[in-house]
Amino acid sequence: MIPDPAPEAAASPAEGPLPRHLLPDTATIDGGRLAIGGVDVLDLCAEVGTPAFVYDEAHLRARCREAVAAWGEGATYASKAFWCRAMARLVAEEGLGVDVSTGGELHVALAGGVPPDRLVLHGNNKSEAELDAALRVGVGRIVVDSFDELDRLERLVPRTAGGPRPAVWLRVTPGVEAHTHEYVRTGQEDSKFGFGLASGAAAAAVDRVRSPRSPVELVGLHVHIGSQIFALASFARALEVLAAFAVPLDLPELGVGGGLGVGYVDGEPTPSMTEWAATVRAAVRAAGWPEGVRIAAEPGRAVVAAAAVTCYRVGTIKQLPGIRTYVSVDGGMSDNPRPVLYGSGYETFLPRAADAPRPRRVTVVGKHCESGDVIVRDGQLPGDVAVGDVLATPVTGAYGHSMASTYNKVPRPPVVFVAGGDARTVVRRETFDDLLALDA
Ligand SMILES: Cc1ncc(COP(=O)(O)O)c(C=O)c1O
Numbered sequence: 001m002i003p004d005p006a007p008e009a010a011a012s013p014a015e016g017p018l019p020r021h022l023l024p025d026t027a028t029i030d031g032g033r034l035a036i037g038g039v040d041v042l043d044l045c046a047e048v049g050t051p052a053f054v055y056d057e058a059h060l061r062a063r064c065r066e067a068v069a070a071w072g073e074g075a076t077y078a079s080k081a082f083w084c085r086a087m088a089r090l091v092a093e094e095g096l097g098v099d100v101s102t103g104g105e106l107h108v109a110l111a112g113g114v115p116p117d118r119l120v121l122h123g124n125n126k127s128e129a130e131l132d133a134a135l136r137v138g139v140g141r142i143v144v145d146s147f148d149e150l151d152r153l154e155r156l157v158p159r160t161a162g163g164p165r166p167a168v169w170l171r172v173t174p175g176v177e178a179h180t181h182e183y184v185r186t187g188q189e190d191s192k193f194g195f196g197l198a199s200g201a202a203a204a205a206v207d208r209v210r211s212p213r214s215p216v217e218l219v220g221l222h223v224h225i226g227s228q229i230f231a232l233a234s235f236a237r238a239l240e241v242l243a244a245f246a247v248p249l250d251l252p253e254l255g256v257g258g259g260l261g262v263g264y265v266d267g268e269p270t271p272s273m274t275e276w277a278a279t280v281r282a283a284v285r286a287a288g289w290p291e292g293v294r295i296a297a298e299p300g301r302a303v304v305a306a307a308a309v310t311c312y313r314v315g316t317i318k319q320l321p322g323i324r325t326y327v328s329v330d331g332g333m334s335d336n337p338r339p340v341l342y343g344s345g346y347e348t349f350l351p352r353a354a355d356a357p358r359p360r361r362v363t364v365v366g367k368h369c370e371s372g373d374v375i376v377r378d379g380q381l382p383g384d385v386a387v388g389d390v391l392a393t394p395v396t397g398a399y400g401h402s403m404a405s406t407y408n409k410v411p412r413p414p415v416v417f418v419a420g421g422d423a424r425t426v427v428r429r430e431t432f433d434d435l436l437a438l439d440a
C-alpha cells in the first residue's frame, strides 16, 4: 500500500462508509465483504471478470411493483434506462407497460415477450419503417411528436371506413423548465420534442388528428419535462400549465412521462414513486381533469438506477503530491458516460471493505485515451486501496449499460443478474471478435 500524500481534507461525512441506502436492496455486508442477492461480489468478479454490471433482481422487481402500486395499469417502464431481453421478460412478468423510443427498443421488447398492446412508441423522429413495424405488431399507443410524423401515419395507415384506428397521444411541450441538467430537459418551448403549447402547434395538431379524415384516433396527451428531477413541484406545474389546454379536449388518457430523480451520492434525496404519483394525481385533480382520466407514467431511472453496481479492477494508482491521486480502472466512459456528459457524481467503495471508512480522496478514471474519462471525481476510498482491488460504483443501473460504447475498442461489460444466491449472465461480455463482427 502506498500512503496517501495528500490527506488534506478535514473529516467530512463523505469520509465515512458508503451510505447503505445507495446499495441494492438485498445487499449484505459480512466481515466487510459485499454480497448482493446472496452472491459474494468478489467471488462473482473472479468468475465473470471485470468490469461487470451486477443487478439485484429482487430490487428490480420491487421497484416494478412499487411502480404498479403507484400507477396501476398506467405503470410503464422507460426502456432507454436499461434494456435487454432479460429485463424485458422481467418487466412483462411484473405487468408493466413499456415505453420504447426506437425500432431497436421495440425489437428487444418483442423478443422479451412484452405484449404489443402494452407498448408505447415514442420518438421525435420515428422512421417510416419504425412506424410501420409498430402498426403491424399493434403497439398500444403511438405518441405522435411532429407534423411530419402525422404525414407518415397518413401514408401508412389505411383508411378503412369504420374500422378501428390506431390510438395515439400527442406529445405536448408545456413550456416548463425542469430543474435538471439542460441536456435532459425536455419540457421547455425551445425543444426538439413535441408540439409547443405557446406556439399554437399543439392546438393545430389536435385539430388535424381530430379531423374526420384522420387515420388515427386521439385518445390522450403526453407531457415529459425531463429526467433526474427531484422537485416534484415541477411535475405538478407542467400539469397545471397543460390543463388549460387539455381539460376542455375531454380525452380519456393522460401520459405524464417519466423523469423522477434518484440519489447518486450521499445526501441526495430519492423521492419515492408513491410520493411522485400522489403529487401528480393531486395536480391532475386540482387542475380539473375528470376523475376517471387514465394516467400513465414512464419511470426509467427510478426503477433501475439503484439496482446495480458496476465492478471494476484497479490497475494503476498514480499519486500527484498536492494535486490528486488517480485510481485507474479497467472500464471508464465507455460503460458510464454520464460523468463526461452531465458532470454526474458517483460514490465509490471497495466490495472487500464495503462498510469501512473511506478517508482517502481519489479520482477514479477509466482506461480511455482522454483526460475527461473520469468515473468519480473526488471520490473517497479506504486508505489501503491497492492495485488489484475490485472497486465498485453504486447506483449505476440506469443509462450506463444502455449508453455504453466500444470506444477505444474496449468490449462492453456483461450484465449479471443476482438473486437467491445465484448469478446468471443475461448479457455476455463482448469479445474482441465481436468488435470485428460487423466489419465487411
Ligand atoms: C418520453 C420519455 N419518457 C420517459 C423517460 C424516462 O425518464 P427517466 O429515466 O428519467 O425516468 C424519458 C427520458 O427522460 C423520456 O424521454
Ligand SMILES: N[C@@H](CCCC[NH3+])C(=O)O
Pocket (backbone or CB within 6 Å): 080, 184, 227, 228, 338, 398, 399, 403
Ligand atoms: N441519459 C440521461 C437521461 C436521458 C433521459 C432520456 N429521456 C442520463 O443518463 O441521465
